[in-house]
Amino acid sequence: MAVSKFVMASLTNCRPLTCAATATASSYQERLVPHPPDLIKWVRREGGFVHQAIKISQDGTNGHGLIASHDIPKGSQLIVLPDNIPLKFGDEDGVDEAHSVLVKLAQKVPDELWAMKLGLKLLQERARVNSFWWPYISNLPQTYSVPIFFQGEDIKNLQYAPLLYQVNRRCRFLLDFEQEVKRAVENLKQNDHPFDRQDVDASSLGWSMSAVSSRAFRLYGKKLPDGTCIDAPMMLPLIDMCNHAFNPNAQIIQEQDAGSAKMLIKAVAETPIKQNDAILLNYGCLNNDLFLLDYGFVIPSNPYDCIELKYDGAFLDAASIAAGVSSPKFSSPAPWQQQFLSQLNLDGEAANLKVTLGGQELVDGRLLAALRVLLASDMEMVRKHDMDTLKSLSADAPLGIANEVAAYRTIIALCVIALEHFPTKIMEDESSLRQGVSASTELAIQFRIQKKSVIIDVMRDLTRRAKSLLSKDTTACQG
Ligand SMILES: C[S@@+](CC[C@H](N)C(=O)[O-])C[C@H]1O[C@@H](n2cnc3c(N)ncnc32)[C@H](O)[C@@H]1O
Incomplete structure (x- = not known):
């Protein structure tokens, strides 16, 4: 039971929650809009730091990626994001009705599908006309190669029962959750509507869940009064353009900003990086079930499979x-x-x-x-x-x-x-x-x-x- 492809929106004067109807190898490269804003410029403008050698490459086989335009020494800061840039599902979003609808919906998502919780926030920002994160969101892929978007025949083509079970579970959840979302928003006024009165269906929910599962990082979130931090998934603009390798040349670290209690998130060179090298992070020592389900790719000879x-x-x-x-x-x-x-x-x-x-x-x-x-x-x-x-x-x-x-x-x-x-x-x-x-x-x-x-x-x-x-x-x- 695959979630059908995205339907066409008939709404105008809004940011439609729609996507391409067919997925080909090249469409996985395409972004939400044809010519999205320059992400590096946006990160710098909003107070972040991007090493002058970091460039976005669009001609890799794994979608977009980051590359070094010249040698970078080990230990160098590659990207630094201040606290306002990561996209999180946080209390700081205020206590308006739209947020409380989102919180109530998020409570209905099972823990193992955590990506859907942050996905609700992503969908809200995608629908919002003046979203702060639009320069980031418009740079996200239009489609994902995760199996919830496979045709029935390709789901069968996987030939492996434990994965078929997971795919069916996710598809069933999205179809049920579509109804849940519809019920939660049906009588809301325009201002209280979390998705700007746009129709949210299983496909748009699947898009946002896949965007999050394939790009979000689980980092330390809010600091509790006792000094400990709770683990929170967040989307890290630009850092999430790094592709995966088990032997990465970069890593993510979190540091407290010297001037405030806020956290800085940094991508740092873990090894010396040569000119034209891709900047790579390790997404985790995962088996191919998780790589395919969450990220939409398979690693040949994966030592963790x-x-x-x-x-x-x-x-x-x-x-x-x-x-x-x-x-x-x-x-x-x-x-x-x-x-x-x-x-x-x-x-x-x-x-x-x-x-x-x-x-x-x-x-x-x-x-x-x-x-x-x-x-x-x-x-x-x-x-x-x-x-x-x-x-x-x-x-x-x-x-x-x-x-x-x-x-x-x-x-x-x-x-x-x-x-x-x-x-x-x-x-x-x-x-x-x-x-x-x-x-x-x-x-x-x-x-x-x-x-x-x-x-x-x-x-x-x-x-x-x-x-x-x-x-x-x-x-x-x-x-
Ligand atoms: C965090 S994003 C990286 C940026 C992404 N390539 C893009 O075009 O926006 C993760 C996605 O990149 C692709 N990817 C990353 N590493 C890969 C790898 N080693 N092999 C194949 N695809 C990879 C997959 O599509 C994955 O879902």
């Missing part, structure tokens, strides 16, 4: 039989094994059955411990080890080589089953890409290729580990 599986006894029995384990106990664990499963929160009413493969951990510690324990027959031997050792892949076969190899082989069999669940093979996906497809189909296919690659990498790694253990075992027997 992983696949999600459900811990299921019958499924694990099938996998371990396929791996050559005789009479596995996953669906009928002994009471002492069940106790371990409860300790791992893999059994019981409030169990969390989600486990992962890939990423930094390679095998979810809880899954590895469960496999080691359920494939063991000697309770005393298991009880000699603490849980951290049983969960750690770096622990050297804590329950013996045969147990360890059986655990690895079971995971490899799980991987084979998981791969078989994808309707296409990587070779077929690559062939589809070569034939030429739309931007969103390409993104969906790249996403699923990466998921399959994660599984294959886990299989390769565990096969290598099993071989190495078995060769150690043979050497020990011979010695």
Whole structure:
């Protein structure tokens, strides 16, 4: 269920909350208006600082970006934003009716969709004719490549149930929230209306949620009387033109302004930056699900990408039989094994059955411990080890080589089953890409290729580990 593309507004003499109807690779570059104001000049005019070597580049493959027009030494300030420039959802917006409607609507947004809360404020400013932030907002992309805007076929093309679930959840939320917004504003007077009496639909809500999820940073917000600060998402004009890298050359820091209690937000060079280098920030060590859902891109060979599986006894029995384990106990664990499963929160009413493969951990510690324990027959031997050792892949076969190899082989069999669940093979996906497809189909296919690659990498790694253990075992027997 994709949110339909933006509808045309019929309102005049206002800032319409509409967008382009079709998204192509080049439309992701297009801005809300054809020739938006110069963002660098605006930031300087409003009291911010922009290093003279910082320029906006419009010819990158990742949309607009910032580049250095000459070398910049490490530690240099690149951009400094005073407190008035970031766009936040704050108390300082006053206590008028329009703001209180916005606050009430924001309270109805679930926490994990925090981007929608700030999105309401962004939409309000987008609709406001004399918004202070118009020079910034008009420079925002017109469309986003996040999957809530994919056609149904491309959502299916993702082929990965946990992501399909998230996309459907977001689409359903936006469609319901559209009704919520309509009800909240239907009888309001022009002056009290948060969106200048414009129609807000699921598409415009989706636009603002995506603008925020792909550009906002979670920083320290308001200072509380006890001196601590609450975490607040904010949009950082110009700084948010930086694209992402896991090895960035810039970072964001917050500092108290010497002359006031207000915070300054700075982008600072973390490494020396060479002429023509892109200025890059790390958006976070995220898997491709989050990069695609929130930012609309996929990172090839992402070291943090992983696949999600459900811990299921019958499924694990099938996998371990396929791996050559005789009479596995996953669906009928002994009471002492069940106790371990409860300790791992893999059994019981409030169990969390989600486990992962890939990423930094390679095998979810809880899954590895469960496999080691359920494939063991000697309770005393298991009880000699603490849980951290049983969960750690770096622990050297804590329950013996045969147990360890059986655990690895079971995971490899799980991987084979998981791969078989994808309707296409990587070779077929690559062939589809070569034939030429739309931007969103390409993104969906790249996403699923990466998921399959994660599984294959886990299989390769565990096969290598099993071989190495078995060769150690043979050497020990011979010695
Ligand atoms: C904070 S904005 C950066 C500025 C943006 N490129 C623009 O045109 O306004 C984040 C967006 O930039 C793009 N982007 C950033 N880093 C990227 C990367 N490493 N690969 C692909 N797209 C990237 C994605 O569209 C993402 O949603």
